[in-house]
Amino acid sequence: MSGATRRVVITGIGVRAPGGSGTKEFWELLSAGRTATRGITFFDPAPFRSRVAGEADFDAAAEGLTPRQMRRMDRSTQFAVACAREAIADSGLDTGLLDPARIGVSLGSAVAAATSLENEYLVMSESGRDWVVDPGYLSPHMFDYLSPGVMPAEVAWEAGAEGPVALVSDGCTSGIDSVGIAVRQIREGAADVMIAGATDTPITPIVMACFDVIKATTRRNDEPAHASRPFDGTRDGFVLAEGAAMFVLEEYGAARARGARVYAEIGGYATRLNAYHMTGLRKDGREMAEAIRRALDESRLDRTAIDYVNAHGSGTRQNDRHETAAFKRSLGEHAYAVPVSSIKSMVGHSLGAIGSIEIAACALAIEHGVVPPTANLHTPDPECDLDYVPLTARDMKVDAVLTVGSGFGGFQSAMVLTAPERSGHA
Known part of the structure; x- marks a missing residue:
């Protein structure tokens, strides 16, 4: 089928976001107009200008990740894998029956493994006290945290994908761009199925400090549930959050032929x-x-x-x-x-x-x-x-x-x- 006629559809969705543990809970929150922003609990936010965030109640063990996976994967990668599992299950697609070379992954992230990188630095430097860090405390999985390409690779292993696999990092448009690039892979005939989406878990002291410095985040710390106010005359900045969403993208004809539900x-x-x-x-x-x-x-x-x-x-x-x-x-x-x-x-x-x-x-x-x-x-x-x-x-x-x-x-x-x-x- 020519690239000009290959239509691309979403047949599976997986979401991990503040206020819920899956796509169903995510949609219930949105359609009810509820807010999931709150005071930061992941660390002591007292020194910071903005002390509110959109934290996700994510339980890696409950998501079925093994202790080894939890040790190896940064929190953001864990989110991506959990979402990919949900999206694949939601799609009804048995990836094991497909040619693995025709399955790809396109993952977006702005700050990649920021959580683990900061945690490792704090351990090695005694919470920043020591200028010369002690490499004896270095995690054996430091490369997995340092190299952003590990993130889509983990998703690819989960999906059995041996086709085009890449990380897209365009700041806050990464989550649109990663899906857009995945669509083009299918349209151009490079893949038949793409697992695409984005993940970020940036609620860490260093990331909070970065946005504090440029005064981009809200100071409405006394009203965390009402701090994010887009288009409102009283808004004073955004609320930093974490989350992920992954999709199964397929060529339209193939999806319809197997009786898949098409979201869009x-x-x-x-x-x-x-x-x-x-x-x-x-x-x-x-x-x-x-x-x-x-x-x-x-x-x-x-x-x-x-x-x-x-x-x-x-x-x-x-x-x-x-x-x-x-x-x-x-x-x-x-x-x-x-x-x-x-x-x-x-x-x-x-x-x-x-x-x-x-x-x-x-x-x-x-x-x-x-x-x-x-x-x-x-x-x-x-x-x-x-x-x-x-x-x-x-x-x-x-x-x-x-x-x-x-x-x-x-x-x-x-x-x-x-x-x-x-x-x-x-």
Whole structure:
């Protein structure tokens, strides 16, 4: 089948995010408009400017990981493997019956094994007391923590994948980009099945300190459940979080032939860089708008076909303003008619992982006919004057969804998901 006609669909989803232990719990939280952000419990946050986070209640042993796997894998890798297992089981695909050379993995992560690297440093340096560290306390698995390529390799071993396997690290767009790259592998004929998604577990002192320094995270420490406030006039920064989402992606015809449930088709994807500033964004949203237009072109959908926009919605003033401008620039008058929301208001911002977690939310919105709300949106910002679905989920038919991401370094990515019968390729 030629690359031009190979359609790519999601047949399996696995999510680990704050507020739940799987995809079902994740969707229940979103559709109920509940928040899962809380005061940090993983370490003493007292020295930090921002002391709230989206922590996941993850039990590696309950997930079926062996003691050796838990010793070898960083927390983020554990999340990815657990999600991959769930996604494969959800898809009903028996990977053991497939040609392993036709199965690939595309995994995104912004900070990779940050948890284990910091823990190892603290052990070797006596919590930073000693300038000269003692290598006698070095973990034998230090290479696994140092090399990000180990992460997709672990997922590949789990899936029996011997095809194209890679890590994508584009900051906070990694979770969209990893899936977009996986889609292209199938379209181009390099693979028939891709296990794709992203993972990050950045709730560590060093990562918290990095965002403290640039004042990107919230100081609303007395209201952790209500600290993430995208598009709200009282917002003061994002809430750092952890999580992962993985998908089984297949060629549409093969998925239908085996009777698989299809959550959504990935119709279009594009990414752009603003070449402007490491953390700053232009007010006009030009680069994000261009990514949106290209993703729509690839999906062969008119902009008026979009039923829901899943915003990056980090809860920083410059991002919310930038996105609002990008939606108006790319969608025209339709930007005022289409509902927009940010699930970061409920699960926080898990850096590279969030793009995949948001793709999961989009596929589930199509599946259930529900648009998740923007929690904590009580005081609309006049600069952000679109329909941001405040507080309460909205029941409606959702056939085409636009999801976007924006990352430090200037990365801007967009993806269009559709119900298969709505596809511009049908």
